[in-house]
Amino acid sequence: MDKEEEEEERDDEKEKIDEEENEEKEEEEKEKEKKEEKQEEEKEDEEEEDKKKEEKEKEEKEKEEEKEEKEDKVEEKEKEEKEDKIEEKEEEEEKEEKEDKVEEKEEEEEKEEKEDKAEEKEETEDREEEEDER
Secondary structure: OOHHHHHHHHHHHHHHHHHHHHHHHHHHHHHHHHHHHHHHHHHHHHHHHHHHHHHHHHHHHHHHHHHHHHHHHHHHHHHHHHHHHHHHHHHHHHHHHHHHHHHHHHHHHHHHHHHHHHHHHHHHHHHHHHHHHO
8 A cells, every 4th residue: 555545544533433432422413402401391381380389378278268268257147247246235225224113114004193082082081081071
């Protein structure tokens, strides 16, 4: 083999090695890209999951708040009803007290009237007796 052939062979060898290295680099680059894409996808999936979780928690919180609001309203209503019943009872007691006083007053007046009549009768009888004696 002459020098020229040897040089050509070395050049071929070098070119072959360069090609292999290039292919290897390309392969590595593709792998790197795949890895990055996969990481990006995982990141997006994770963000989506977080978003869903956050939304669910928000909904649950709102439901809980609505439930508490309803319970508060029921409690308030029960409280008002209780107060109304107490007020009604007090009014009824006041009314009965007034009626009792009126009744008592009427009885007192009747008693006084009877006493007055009895006194009047007695006076009349006394006068008649005196007149009879005369």
